[in-house]
Amino acid sequence: MSTFDFLLQGLLVAAQPMNLLYALIGVTLGTAVGVLPGIGPALTVALLLPVTYRLDPAGSLIMFAGIYYGGMYGGSTTSILLNTPGESSSIVTALEGNKMARNGRGGPALATAAIGSFVAGLIATIGLAFIAPAIVKLALVFGPREYFALMVLAFVTVSSAFGDSTLRGLTSLFIGLALALIGIDQLTGQTRLAFEVPDLLDGIEVTTLAVAMFAIGETLFIAAQGNTGPDKVEAVKGSLWMTAADWARSWKPWLRGTIIGFPIGAMPAGGAEIGTFLSYATEKRLTKHPEEFGNGAIEGVAGPEAANNASAAGTLVPLLTLGLPTTATAAIMLAGFQQYGLQPGPLLFATNPQLVWGLIASLLIANFMLLVLNLPLIGLWVRLLTIPKPWLYAGILLFATLGTIGANPSVFELGMLLAFGVMGYMMRVFGYPIAPVVVGLILGPLAEQQLRRALAISQGDFTVLVTSPIAAVLLAIAALALIVPLILRARGRGEVLGQLAASED
Amino acid sequence: MSLDHPNKVEQRRPDWAALVIAAVLVAIAAVIYLDASRLREVTGYSPVGPATVPGAVAVVLLGLAIWTVIAAFRGDFPERERQEVGPVVWIVGGLAAQMLLLNTAGFSIATGVLFAATAAGFGRRKLWISLPLGIVLCLVVWLIFAGLLQLSLPAGPLEQLFL
Numbered sequence: 001m002s003t004f005d006f007l008l009q010g011l012l013v014a015a016q017p018m019n020l021l022y023a024l025i026g027v028t029l030g031t032a033v034g035v036l037p038g039i040g041p042a043l044t045v046a047l048l049l050p051v052t053y054r055l056d057p058a059g060s061l062i063m064f065a066g067i068y069y070g071g072m073y074g075g076s077t078t079s080i081l082l083n084t085p086g087e088s089s090s091i092v093t094a095l096e097g098n099k100m101a102r103n104g105r106g107g108p109a110l111a112t113a114a115i116g117s118f119v120a121g122l123i124a125t126i127g128l129a130f131i132a133p134a135i136v137k138l139a140l141v142f143g144p145r146e147y148f149a150l151m152v153l154a155f156v157t158v159s160s161a162f163g164d165s166t167l168r169g170l171t172s173l174f175i176g177l178a179l180a181l182i183g184i185d186q187l188t189g190q191t192r193l194a195f196e197v198p199d200l201l202d203g204i205e206v207t208t209l210a211v212a213m214f215a216i217g218e219t220l221f222i223a224a225q226g227n228t229g230p231d232k233v234e235a236v237k238g239s240l241w242m243t244a245a246d247w248a249r250s251w252k253p254w255l256r257g258t259i260i261g262f263p264i265g266a267m268p269a270g271g272a273e274i275g276t277f278l279s280y281a282t283e284k285r286l287t288k289h290p291e292e293f294g295n296g297a298i299e300g301v302a303g304p305e306a307a308n309n310a311s312a313a314g315t316l317v318p319l320l321t322l323g324l325p326t327t328a329t330a331a332i333m334l335a336g337f338q339q340y341g342l343q344p345g346p347l348l349f350a351t352n353p354q355l356v357w358g359l360i361a362s363l364l365i366a367n368f369m370l371l372v373l374n375l376p377l378i379g380l381w382v383r384l385l386t387i388p389k390p391w392l393y394a395g396i397l398l399f400a401t402l403g404t405i406g407a408n409p410s411v412f413e414l415g416m417l418l419a420f421g422v423m424g425y426m427m428r429v430f431g432y433p434i435a436p437v438v439v440g441l442i443l444g445p446l447a448e449q450q451l452r453r454a455l456a457i458s459q460g461d462f463t464v465l466v467t468s469p470i471a472a473v474l475l476a477i478a479a480l481a482l483i484v485p486l487i488l489r490a491r492g493r494g495e496v497l498g499q500l501a502a503s504e505d
Numbered sequence: 506m507s508l509d510h511p512n513k514v515e516q517r518r519p520d521w522a523a524l525v526i527a528a529v530l531v532a533i534a535a536v537i538y539l540d541a542s543r544l545r546e547v548t549g550y551s552p553v554g555p556a557t558v559p560g561a562v563a564v565v566l567l568g569l570a571i572w573t574v575i576a577a578f579r580g581d582f583p584e585r586e587r588q589e590v591g592p593v594v595w596i597v598g599g600l601a602a603q604m605l606l607l608n609t610a611g612f613s614i615a616t617g618v619l620f621a622a623t624a625a626g627f628g629r630r631k632l633w634i635s636l637p638l639g640i641v642l643c644l645v646v647w648l649i650f651a652g653l654l655q656l657s658l659p660a661g662p663l664e665q666l667f668l
Contacts (some may be wrong), residue, residue: 186557223592223626390627394620406656414604430582448558460552
C-alpha cells in the first residue's frame with residue numbers, strides 16, 4: 001500500500017465521532033494551556049496521563065497530539081498580546097508581534113500567526129506522512145548500538161548543545177539518568193536504589209516528576225519573584241482581518257518558516273526554538289521593509305510562527321518512527337504510548353498501522369479545528385489572560401496534584417511530588433534547564449537497554465559501539481554537538497546559544 | 506521561561522551555593538556507587554550487568570561535581586535574582602498540609618487548603634474567602650473526576666455526604 005492509502009485509512013480512523021471528540025478536547029485544552037503563561041503542553045499531557053489510563057489508546061494519543069499542536073497555536077496569542085511568551089518557542093513572536101499589537105495591529109498579527117501555523121502544520125503533517133515510511137525502512141537496519149548512538153545524540157542536543165551552560169545542562173541530564181536507575185532493572189530483575197521502599201520498586205513515575213518539575217517548580221519560582229503588578233494585556237483593536245498587503249507579505253515567510261522548521265524538528269536537535277530564531281533571522285535579511293523590523297514587521301510574526309508549528313510536526317517524525325523523543329512534550333507523549341504497552345518505532349507501523357496513521361491523519365483534522373478555534377474565538381482566549389495570578393496558580397496546583405493523587409493516592413507519592421517540586425524550583429533559581437531531567441528519566445532506561453544488548457552481543461567489548469559506520473557517525477555528531485558549543489562559550493560567543501535555550505515546558 | 510540573560514561574569518568570592526550543589530552531586534554519586542558495588546557482589550563477575558550503567562552515571566556525576574566546584578571558584582554561575590521566601594513557605598506549607606490531610610480529611614478539604622495557601626502565596630491572604638472557595642471548587646472537581654471519570658480520589662467526611 002502507498003502512503004496515500006495509509007493516510008486515507010488513517011482519515012477513516014480519525015473521522016470516527018469519538019476520535020473527533022478527543023481531537024477537539026485536545027486542541028481546545030492545548031490552546032488554553034498555550035495561552036496561559038506558566039503551563040505548557042508537556043505539563044498538560046503529563047497531567048492527563050493518569051486520567052486517560054482507562055481510555056482507548058488511539059483516542060488519548062490523538063488528544064495528546066492535539067494538545068501539542070494546540071499549545072503551539074496558543075503560545076503565539078500570549079506573546080502578541082502580553083509580551084510574555086506562553087511557550088519558549090514563542091519568544092521570537094513576541095519581538096515583532098507585541099509591537100504590532102501596541103501599534104493597533106494586533107488583529108493582523110494574530111491572524112498571520114494562526115494562518116501561518118495552519119499552513120505550516122498542514123504541509124509539515126503531510127511531510128511527516130511521506131517521510132515516516134522512509135525512515136521506518138531505514139530504521140529496520142538499526143541494531144542496539146545504532147539506537148544507543150541515536151539516544152546519546154538526543155541526550156547531548158537536549159541537554160548541552162543549546163542553552164547557556166554545558167555544565168548545567170549535563171548536570172540536569174545526569175540527575176534525570178540517576179533518577180531513571182531507581183527501581184527494578186528490566187533485564188535482570190535486580191532492584192536498584194530502592195532502599196527497601198516498596199513505592200520505589202516501580203521506579204519514579206514520569207507523571208510525578210514532570211508535574212512536580214513543571215507545575216510546582218514553576219509556581220514556586222513565579223511566586224518567589226514577588227508581586228510585580230498586573231501584566232498589561234494589549235486589547236485587540238481594529239480589524240482582525242489581514243489586508244491584501246499583509247497577505248502578500250505573509251505567504252512567503254509562512255513557506256520559508258515551514259521549510260526551516262520541519263527538518264529542525266525532525267532531527268534530534270532539541271526543541272522548536274531554534275527554528276523560530278533561524279526563521280526570524282532569515283526574514284530580517286530578506287525583507288523589503290527592514291525599517292519595520294523591531295517596530296512590528298508582519299514577516300517577523302509569520303515566519304517564526306510557521307517554523308514553530310512545522311517543527312512540532314517534525315518532532316513527531318523521530319518519535320513515531322524511532323521511538324526517540326527530542327523535546328520534553330515528545331518525551332511525555334512517549335510515556336503515554338508506554339502506558340498502553342505500545343513502543344513507537346518501526347514495529348508499531350507494522351503491528352498497529354491503524355493507530356499510527358489514525359494519529360497522523362487526526363493531526364490534519366486538528367489543524368482545521370485549531371484555525372477555527374483561534375481566529376473567530378480569539379476573544380475567548382484573550383479573556384483567559386485576565387485571570388488574576390493567585391487564582392490561576394492555585395488552580396494549576398489543584399489540577400497538578402489531582403493527576404498524581406488520581407494515579408496513586410499515597411502520602412509517599414505526594415511527598416515525592418513536593419520534593420521534586422522544590423528541586424525544580426531550586427534548579428530554576430540556579431539556572432539549570434528542566435527538560436533534560438524529564439528526557440533523562442524517560443529515555444535513560446531505553447538507552448541502557450540498548451547499550452547492554454549491544455555489549456551482550458559483543459561480550460563486553462566496548463569498541464563494538466563505534467565499529468558500525470552509522471553508530472560511529474551518530475556518536476561523532478554527538479561529540480561535536482557537545483564540544484563545539486563548549487568552545488564557543490569559552491570564547492565568549494555563548495550569548496547566541498543562550499538565546500536558543502531549549503527550556504520547553 | 507524567563508527572558509533575561511545571565512549577567513556578565515565578574516570576580517567574586519567562591520559561590521557557596523554552587524559548592525553546596527557540588528556536595529549534593531557528590532552525595533548522589535556516592536549513593537549510586539555504593540548501590541552499584543552491592544549489585545556487583547550479588548550478580549558476581551560479568552562484564553556487563555545491572556551495575557554497569559549506575560557505575561558510569563556515578564563517575565560522570567562526580568566529574569560534574571568537580572566541574573561545578575571549578576565554576577563556583579571562577580564565578581561562572583549566573584547572578585541570581587532575589588527570591589522572596591514568604592510565598593515559597595506558603596506554597597510548600599500548602600503542599601505539605603495537603604499530603605498530611607489527604608487520607609484523613611479527604612480530597613476536597615486537603616486540596617482546598619492547598620488552594621487557599623497557594624492564593625495566599627500570591628498575595629490573597631483573606632483565608633476566610635479563599636479557603637471555603639477552594640474546598641467547594643475541589644468538591645466539584647471530586648464529583649466530576651471521582652464520580653464521572655472513576656478516578657480513585659480519597660473520600661473524607663465531606664465526600665461521604667455524596668456517596
